[in-house]
Amino acid sequence: MKTKFQKLIVTAVLSLTFVSPSLPVWAGSVGLPEVTTTHPVFGTLGTMAGTRYSTDSVQYIGCSFSNTTGPFVMCSATDKTGKTSFCTSTSLAVAAAAKAITDFSYIQYNVAPDGRSCTNLTVENSSENLR
């Protein structure tokens, strides 16, 4: 009886061990693009989560915001090849977008021909961009 019970317990543990990796099957639509700084239309784009959890240790993307002498936004990014882009803006609209950035945002901006001004900043917060 004791032997049978032991066998049962061990088999149960063994089954759990093999079964557990297949338990959490997460699906849903996923879109976690890594950083691109040279998109012909969208310029610089990337997701916070896709970038943070990429396989290289080079790329990053994000924005800073302060309001000391009016709104001031600076966005910057580096792709996996080390190519960097950045832009700044004092626009209220760009500031509003920057304030919407979360840990899982999709961020996209274009740099003006002057090489430093942001012509636009798009922030998308979507289920697709969650880690």
Place this chain on the structure above:
Amino acid sequence: MKSNLKKMLGLAALGMMLQVTTVPTWAGRVSTDSVIIGNNQSSSWASGNQVDARYSADTRQQIGCRAYTLSSYSWTSCFATDSAGRTLVCGSGDWKFLEPLRAMTDSSFISFTADLNGGACRDITIHNYSDMLR
């Protein structure tokens, strides 16, 4: 029986190993920022990442900001304590300092500057970058 048991335990261990190795290995650029407090002749400043402060090895570090608002009044303050226990606080009734707080997330890197006399906030900047995510 003993042999069977050993075999089963061995298989169980193997199963666990396989389970561990299937966990994805995340990398990506990471910045780890302890809370830093400094000063010069005209101002004091502090900076740090909320997540790194929260999960630092010591029990002292913290950084954050607080917004207190009424319909016609606001008080914004930021505070930081480094690993040595040094503390810096700044505060302001100027509405403009409320705006940066709207940009804060759990992973924000915060930097602020305070007047040496009285601790009025001179600047509050919130930085949200992918490399600051935990």
